[in-house]
Amino acid sequence: MSQKPEPRGATRQSLSSSSSTTKTRLSTSFHFASYLRDHQKTLLESFIRLLHDPLASMMTMMVIAIALSLPGGLYVGLKNVHSITNQWDKQSIISLYLFANVEDTKALSLSHQLSSRSDIVNVMYVSKEEGMRYFEKSNGYEEILSALPENPLPIVLQVIPSYEVTIETLPNLESLRDELAGVQEVEYAELDAQWLHRLASLLSFGERFVYALSLLLICAVLLIVGNTIRMAVESRRDEVLVMKLVGATDGFIRRPFLYMGFWFGILGGILACTTILLVSWWVSTPAERIIALYQSDFTLQSFNADEVVLCLTMSAFVGVIGAWIAVNRHISDIELQ
């Protein structure tokens, strides 16, 4: 392609092929203005075209909305579970069981040493006797303990870390536990956060489930938009042919269909967001009543402004991509013969 690109509008600017530099520059700025104007016009026209067949357009949008509100709704559910767990009791304890041969003085100095660390708030010293007394209070242990020749319990240091216990700080807590387990006097260190561990795994499973579902349903939206656009291209076959004949670029021909995809996407997204907001408003009262039985001040969270914007951007984007795929496939099928 050694040919110079013919600027759009050059034929209009000059009847002869001797277009001067000024003319080229003029036509370039002219071209850009007309390009923008054309986009504006096409945006509007493609919206009006949707209204020509309101029932069919509405059905396509509803399908998109349903496909998008499913993962959106699950996402909102997951977000609430997250926020509930973050409001739970934030205390956690690492219990250090010392070796039986560690003496009281040694254990006490270790306790002081630990409590001076910045990542530890407090260390509670539980002597062998205190441990014994604790067990004696529990039902059923008295007889067993009295039968023992000597106190078998070790000294226990109960460490309260300065981290708040959340799913996010769990790795920090675990590394602190591992570090403390390495201390010479410590036989065994136990982090009292198994429940949190299980919850974290459950939530990460939930998250992945939502991601996978979102991906599948986004593919479904691509197919829905693609199919609708394919039919639109087919119904405007004659127009596409004539436009090719009078010198329309592929971009020009593609444009109204891409905007159509955009409208399907964004209107479907608006419907999906509305559905999610309405449903979460509808379930909020009973849900809050249930949660209030376990803890105070809980308000059900729905989509916030950022998430609405993200959802709409994504749905518009998916709409355009779906249209792009369909248009590219089908416009090249329509050839002047």
Next chain:
Amino acid sequence: MEIEFQRVGKKYETGQEALSQVSFHLQQGEMAFLTGHSGAGKSTLLKLIMMIERQSHGEIIIDGEDLRALHKKYIPYHRRKVGVVFQNHQLLFDRSVFHNVALPLQVSGADPQHIGKRVRAALDKVGLLGKEKYNPMALSGGEQQRIGIARAVVNKPQLLLADEPTGNLDPRLSTEIMNLFQEFNRVGVTVLVASHDLSLIARMHHRVLTLNQGRIVNDGGFS
């Protein structure tokens, strides 16, 4: 706009050889007829100029540009320089006469303020000024053909092609249409009309290229 064919051949994928060794040169501002039996290659020749088809052999030089070297993405810009009229009009019946004629201008991104003027000027030339708001379906065959011509010239092309433009018209209307082409030619537009209406061609006194089985068998005045 000049057209130059040098030993051009076109073989379709089906193996059918539509054109072979076609050479001719049409000067800037010249008017010529392309004639021959149906299937002689008239339409194929016009399609090559429009780049609807691409040649298998030889060189086609239009306005100094070798079409073989023209990349696919520049085809639309090439087509904007050529006005074309078809026997079956290729009009869109979902819009008015005005919007049919305006299409080439919209496609090339013309200023909407100019579109109105240019469309009316083109409709005026073909004598349909009062009918811009009509649907083409409501007009007669001859009028529909004139809409097609208005659309072909609205962009002020330097080359006008017509493929059997009078195919469905009675002799009086046909003469009118041909006279229109002649008028455009008079203001400097190069015109190439494919037609098998020999009696009409004879009356026009222009150069005639005769095709037979894909070859030019006669090039000259009508004999």
